[in-house]
Amino acid sequence: MALPIDPIIFDILTWLFILPGAVLLIIGGIGMITMPDVFARMHPAGVIDTLGCELILVGLMFQAGLTIVTVKLALILAFIFFTSPTATHALARACLNAGVTPRVDEEKSAALSRGGRP
Template sequence: MDLLVDVVGGGLLLFGAAFALIGGIGLIRLPDFYTRIHGAGITDTLGAGLILSGLMFEAGVSIVTIKLLLILLFLWLTSPTATHALANSALETGLKPRLADGEEAASTP
């Protein structure tokens, strides 16, 4: 049983670390600011989520687990707010996103 918990927790932790790393690579590789936001989004959502979930498994049922859950909730509440504030100020400052094939904005009827 302990072994199972360790394996699941460790697996989550490693997957989370991998996603964090992929997000970092995206931050470097993607071509312009608006696309880089999506790269940072990977680390903020699944990277943080999996790492903290892995730690929760390792901690077992204790106050530590609840604290980890609260940190995760807090991160998931604040990260879209910060991201939107950032993207919106970039847009208002006049930074133009680079779009595919110079297409016009599509919209729902």
């Protein structure tokens, strides 16, 4: 806890992590609105879930120091890291099962019609 380092360094580190994280969150939010269809919107949602979230939580870790709070933040981070792809994948499967097909810009990618679910 009482490291022989000037606490201002940790403040600067916190800023260095939280500011890009905040920007990424807002860009992810904008992407959720501007992207054309539900499959394309999963990618900005991924930005929010992965890097945006992680940067802010790591920034908070620098303020907490070597305490139990940091461990809890790491647990939250690990949990979101492991569950967000699973949730996205479940949603994508549910979309395909319901007959929502992705809008593709490229005709030759007939990947879904061949072996995928109708």
